[in-house]
Amino acid sequence: MSFTLHSIASDCPARRGQVQTLHGTFQTPVFMPVGTQATVKAVTPEDLQALAAQIILANTYHLFLRPGHELIRELGGLHKFMNWQGPILTDSGGFQIFSLKELATISEEGATFKSHIDGSKQFLSPEDAVAVQEALGSDIMMVLDTCIPYPATEKETLEATRITSRWARRCRTAQHRESGQLLFGIVQGGMYPELRKLAVDELLEIGFDGYALGGLSVGEPREQMYDLTEQGAALLPADQARYVMGVGTPEDLVECVYRGVDMFDCVMPTRNARNGMLFTSRGRLVIKNARYQRDPRPLDEQCSCYTCRNYSRAYLRHLYVSREILASHLNTVHNLHYFVNLMAEIRRAIDEDRFVEFRRRFYNQRQA
Amino acid sequence: MSFTLHSIASDCPARRGQVQTLHGTFQTPVFMPVGTQATVKAVTPEDLQALAAQIILANTYHLFLRPGHELIRELGGLHKFMNWQGPILTDSGGFQIFSLKELATISEEGATFKSHIDGSKQFLSPEDAVAVQEALGSDIMMVLDTCIPYPATEKETLEATRITSRWARRCRTAQHRESGQLLFGIVQGGMYPELRKLAVDELLEIGFDGYALGGLSVGEPREQMYDLTEQGAALLPADQARYVMGVGTPEDLVECVYRGVDMFDCVMPTRNARNGMLFTSRGRLVIKNARYQRDPRPLDEQCSCYTCRNYSRAYLRHLYVSREILASHLNTVHNLHYFVNLMAEIRRAIDEDRFVEFRRRFYNQRQA
Numbered sequence: 206m207s208f209t210l211h212s213i214a215s216d217c218p219a220r221r222g223q224v225q226t227l228h229g230t231f232q233t234p235v236f237m238p239v240g241t242q243a244t245v246k247a248v249t250p251e252d253l254q255a256l257a258a259q260i261i262l263a264n265t266y267h268l269f270l271r272p273g274h275e276l277i278r279e280l281g282g283l284h285k286f287m288n289w290q291g292p293i294l295t296d297s298g299g300f301q302i303f304s305l306k307e308l309a310t311i312s313e314e315g316a317t318f319k320s321h322i323d324g325s326k327q328f329l330s331p332e333d334a335v336a337v338q339e340a341l342g343s344d345i346m347m348v349l350d351t352c353i354p355y356p357a358t359e360k361e362t363l364e365a366t367r368i369t370s371r372w373a374r375r376c377r378t379a380q381h382r383e384s385g386q387l388l389f390g391i392v393q394g395g396m397y398p399e400l401r402k403l404a405v406d407e408l409l410e411i412g413f414d415g416y417a418l419g420g421l422s423v424g425e426p427r428e429q430m431y432d433l434t435e436q437g438a439a440l441l442p443a444d445q446a447r448y449v450m451g452v453g454t455p456e457d458l459v460e461c462v463y464r465g466v467d468m469f470d471c472v473m474p475t476r477n478a479r480n481g482m483l484f485t486s487r488g489r490l491v492i493k494n495a496r497y498q499r500d501p502r503p504l505d506e507q508c509s510c511y512t513c514r515n516y517s518r519a520y521l522r523h524l525y526v527s528r529e530i531l532a533s534h535l536n537t538v539h540n541l542h543y544f545v546n547l548m549a550e551i552r553r554a555i556d557e558d559r560f561v562e563f564r565r566r567f568y569n570q571r572q573a
Numbered sequence: 574m575s576f577t578l579h580s581i582a583s584d585c586p587a588r589r590g591q592v593q594t595l596h597g598t599f600q601t602p603v604f605m606p607v608g609t610q611a612t613v614k615a616v617t618p619e620d621l622q623a624l625a626a627q628i629i630l631a632n633t634y635h636l637f638l639r640p641g642h643e644l645i646r647e648l649g650g651l652h653k654f655m656n657w658q659g660p661i662l663t664d665s666g667g668f669q670i671f672s673l674k675e676l677a678t679i680s681e682e683g684a685t686f687k688s689h690i691d692g693s694k695q696f697l698s699p700e701d702a703v704a705v706q707e708a709l710g711s712d713i714m715m716v717l718d719t720c721i722p723y724p725a726t727e728k729e730t731l732e733a734t735r736i737t738s739r740w741a742r743r744c745r746t747a748q749h750r751e752s753g754q755l756l757f758g759i760v761q762g763g764m765y766p767e768l769r770k771l772a773v774d775e776l777l778e779i780g781f782d783g784y785a786l787g788g789l790s791v792g793e794p795r796e797q798m799y800d801l802t803e804q805g806a807a808l809l810p811a812d813q814a815r816y817v818m819g820v821g822t823p824e825d826l827v828e829c830v831y832r833g834v835d836m837f838d839c840v841m842p843t844r845n846a847r848n849g850m851l852f853t854s855r856g857r858l859v860i861k862n863a864r865y866q867r868d869p870r871p872l873d874e875q876c877s878c879y880t881c882r883n884y885s886r887a888y889l890r891h892l893y894v895s896r897e898i899l900a901s902h903l904n905t906v907h908n909l910h911y912f913v914n915l916m917a918e919i920r921r922a923i924d925e926d927r928f929v930e931f932r933r934r935f936y937n938q939r940q941a
Contacts, residue, residue: 243891247898272866272891280869280887288883498640501648515656519648523611523640530615530901 207387207414208446208467212555218438218465219560221552224415224446226292226344227385228284231259233446233467234551236458236544237294239475242267243277243287246475247533248541250289256510256542257549260292260344262470265337266301269329270320274340282342294470295343297334297376299391300419300451303352311351313368331375335388339381347417348376350391355424362395369393370407377411387414389448395420396429398436405440415446418466422452431460438465455484455547459564462551474544478536481525484543488571490518492536497522510542511535575755575782576814576835582928586806586833589923592783592814594660594712595753596652599627601814601835602923604826604916605662606909607843610635611645611655614843615901616909618657624878624910625917628660628712630838633705634669637697638688642708650710662838663711665702665744667759668787668819671720679719681736699740700747703756707749715785716744718759723792730763737761738775745779755782757816763788764797766804773808783814786834790820799828806833823852823915827932830919842912846904849893852911856939858886860904865890878910879903 211221222233238245238253241264245253253261263283268274277286284290302309302316309318315330329337334349350369353362373390380388390413394401408416418437421430434449441447448468449461458469474484481492485505490497492504503513504521512521512535524532554563579589590601606613606621609632613621621629631651636642648654651661670677670684677686683698697705702717718737721730741758748756758781762769776784786805789798802817809815816836817829826837842852849860853873858865860872871881872889880889880903892900922931 242895242897243888244897244899247902249899249902271895272887276867276887279867280885286885286888286891288888499644499647517648517654519640519644520611520654520656523654527610527639529610529612530898531612531617533898534615534617534902 206444208444210444212558213443214555214560215558216561217463218435219462219551219555220443220465220467221555222446222467224292224345224468226260226387228290228292228344231292232552234458234462234548234555235259235468236548237262237468237470238541238544239264239470239472240287240289241472242271243283245537245541247479247530247537250287252538253289253541254291256538256545258291258541258545260294261289262294262296263287263341263343264298264301265295265334265341265347266298268295268341269298269337270322270327274337278340278342284342292344294345295338295341295347296450297338297347297349297391298329299334299347299350300352302329311368313371316349316351331372332379335376335379339384339386343386345387345389345415346380347389348373348391348413350393350419352423353393353395353420355396357395359397359400362393362397362400366393366395366400366404370404370411373408373413374411377413389413389415389417389446391417391419391450392437392441393420396425396433398433401433401437402440405437409442413445415448415468416441417448417450419450421449422457427457430457431464434461434466435464455544455567458544458547459551459567462555463560463564474540475537478540479533481532481536483536484540486570487573492518492522492525494522504539505543508539508542508546510539510546512539512542576812578812580923580926581811582923583926584929585831586803587830587919587923587928588833588835589920590814590835592660592713592836594628594755596658596660596712599660600920602826602830602916602919603627603836604912605630605836605838606912607632607838607840608655608657609840610639611651613905613909615847615898615905618655620906621657621909622659624906624913626659626909626913628662629657630662630664631655631709631711632666632669633663633702633709633715634666636663636709637666637705638690638695642705646708646710652710660712661709662713663706663709663715664818665706665715665717665759666697667702667715667718668720670697679736681739684717684719699743703744703747707752707754711754713755713757713783714748715757716741716759716781718761718787720791721761721763721788723764725763727765727768730761730765730768734761734763734768734772738772741776741781742779745781757781757783757785757814759785759787759818760805760809761788764793764801766801769801769805770808773805777810781813783816783836784809785816785818787818789817790825795825798825799832802829802834803832823912823935826912826915827919827935830923831928831932842908843905846908847901849900849904851904852908854938855941860886860890860893862890872907873911876907876910876914878907878914880907880910
C-alpha cells in the first residue's frame with residue numbers, strides 16, 4: 206500500500222497522510238508544481254528543493270510529442286533527463302487531448318488527435334498511455350481518461366464515463382507492476398453525482414494505487430465543484446490517496462482539503478507568476494500596477510521566500526515592465542513558495558487538529 | 574590609487590593587477606557580465622556569485638529612462654535595488670545614445686535624443702551623466718563620450734574626439750569625489766592612431782582613475798582593432814587600469830590581454846546564450862542542431878559549471894526548441910562561466926608567466 210493515513214480532523218474530513226514512491230515519500234495534503242515540458246517553467250530543480258516542493262507533475266501529452274518518450278527512456282528516464290530526483294506524477298494525456306477539441310476524436314480503441322506542434326496525426330490508446338509513462342519512468346502514472354465537456358447531457362456523460370472505466374481496466378492490465386510505478390484511476394461522471402458514484406464503483410472493482418477526481422474545474426460553479434469533491438472524497442476508501450486534478454486557487458485548495466482531498470496540481474502559481482499576478486497572505490497583487498513603482502516593501506511581509514527576502518516591489522515591477530526573464534523567475538519562486546507553504550501550514554494545522562480554525566483565519570486575513 | 578599592478582608577462586604586455594572599489598576588490602584581467610536593466614539577463618545575483626563573476630556592468634542610458642536614477646537612489650542605490658553587493662561599473666550612456674543614430678543629436682552642451690521606450694525627448698549633458706551615475710551609486714563611472722561612426726573622415730573624427738575631451742573634463746569637474754566612486758576616461762580617436770594619441774594626452778592631462786579604449790569593435794577589421802588596442806594600451810600609464818569597452822569574443826579577450834588590457838565587458842555570452850549559441854573549449858556549439866537531439870554528453874566535457882554538471886545536450890536542445898525559460902537560464906550560466914573561467918585561467922597563466930604558451934594552447938584546442 207503506497208498511502209498511509211496519519212490522521213483525520215475531528216470536525217471535518219481533512220486528513221494527513223503520506224505517499225511512498227520509488228523516489229521517496231511525500232506528505233499530504235500536497236501541492237504539485239506543474240513541469241509540463243520536463244521543466245517547471247522559470248525555475249531549476251534546486252529552486253524547487255529550496256522551496257520544499259515534494260513532488261512535481263509532468264505532462265505525458267507534451268513529452269510524447271516532444272522530445273518523445275523513447276528519447277527520454279534512452280537518456281535514463283525523466284528524473285535523470287530533467288535533473289529532478291524527487292517523485293514525479295505524470296498525467297495520461299487525456300486532458301490535453303480533450304483540450305484540443307476539434308483536433309481530437311475518441312473511439313473505443315483510443316484517442317486520435319493532431320499534434321499542436323506540427324499538425325501530425327497521432328494516436329494514443331490506454332495501453333500506449335501506460336507504455337509512454339513507463340518509458341518516462343514516473344512514480345505515479347494516471348490512466349487515460351476521456352474528459353467530458355461542460356455542460357453535457359446525462360447520456361453523453363454516461364457514455365464517456367463508461368469508456369473511461371473500460372480504458373481504466375485496460376491501463377491496469379497493460380501496466381508492468383513489477384516496476385514499482387504506481388497507477389491512479391480517474392473518477393469521471395461529469396456533473397452527475399449518480400454517475401460519479403458509478404465511476405467510483407467501477408474503479409474500485411479494478412483496484413488502483415490511488416484515485417483522482419477528474420472533470421472538475423471545467424467551468425461549473427465553484428459550489429458545484431466543492432459539492433462533487435465532497436461527494437467523491439466520501440465515496441473513496443479512507444486508506445487510498447485522493448487527488449483533485451488541475452485545482453486550483455488557494456481558496457480551492459483549502460476547500461478541497463476541508464472535504465478530504467490529499468493531492469493537487471495546477472499551473473496557476475507558475476502561469477500567473479509569468480503574467481505578474483502574485484499570491485500573498487492578503488490576497489492577490491498585480492505587480493505592474495503603478496502604485497508599486499516606488500514601493501520598497503517585499504511582495505508579502507509575511508513571506509520568507511528568496512524573492513521576498515531580497516527584492517522590493519519596486520524592483521519586481523521594474524523587471525516586469527522591462528520584460529526581463531528574472532521577473533518570471535522571481536515571481537515563480539514566490540508564487541510556488543506561497544502554494545507549497547500554504548500546504549505545509551495546512552498539514553501543520555491538521556496535525557494539531559485545528560484545521561477548521563486555520564480555514565477561518567485564512568479567510569479573515571484576506572478580508573483585512 | 575585604485576589600481577595595483579601585480580606583474581607583467583616577460584614576453585608580452587599581458588599583466589595582472591587588481592582594482593579596489595567601494596564594494597570590494599576585483600582581480601584583473603577581468604570580464605564583466607552585462608546587466609543592462611539592473612539584471613544580468615536570466616540569472617540571479619547568487620548565480621553570478623556561484624560562477625565567480627567579480628564585477629558587473631549596468632547601463633546608465635537604460636536605467637536613466639527606466640525606472641529612473643532618482644527612483645533607484647530613493648530605494649538605496651543600484652546595489653540594493655538589484656541585490657548585488659559586488660562592484661558595479663556603469664557606462665555613461667554615450668554608446669547607447671550613439672546607437673540610436675537619427676534619434677540623437679550631439680551639441681557642445683550634450684546629447685539630445687529620443688527615448689527608445691516612449692519616443693519622449695531627452696537630454697543628457699556630461700554633468701548629467703555623472704549625476705545619474707552618482708545617483709545609481711556605481712563603483713566605477715564612465716565619462717560621457719561621443720562615439721564615431723565607422724567609417725569616418727579624419728575631420729569628423731577629430732571633431733568628435735575633441736568634444737569627448739572637453740566633455741571628459743566637465744565630467745571630472747562635476748564629480749563629487751568624496752563619494753569614493755571612481756571615474757574612468759574614454760579614449761576616442763576612431764581609426765586614426767595620431768588622434769588616439771591626442772585623446773590619450775588630453776585625458777592624461779585631466780587625470781582619471783582608469784582609462785577605457787572606446788570606439789573599437791564597431792565594424793573595423795579585427796586586425797585593426799587589435800593594432801589600435803596595442804597602441805592605446807602602450808600609450809596609457811602602467812599604473813592605471815585599462816578597459817576595452819564592448820569586447821568581445823573569447824579570441825578577442827585573449828588577444829587584448831596579450832596587448833595589455835585589464836577589463837572587458839560584452840553582451841555576447843548572455844545574448845548568445847539566449848539564442849542557443851554556446852561557447853566551449855573546442856569552439857562554438859549551436860544547441861538547436863539536430864545532431865544534439867539524443868546526445869547524452871554535457872555541453873563541454875571540460876566544463877565544471879552547474880549546467881554541464883547536471884544536464885545533457887539532449888535536454889538543453891529540448892528546452893531550447895520548446896522555448897522554455899530554463900533554456901535561457903542554463904545556457905547563460907554556461908556561457909558566463911566560460912567567459913569568467915577563461916579570465917581566471919588567463920590570470921593564472923600570467924601569474925605563472927606562461928601566458929604566451931596559454932594563448933598557443935587556446936588556439937590549438939579550437940583547431941582540434
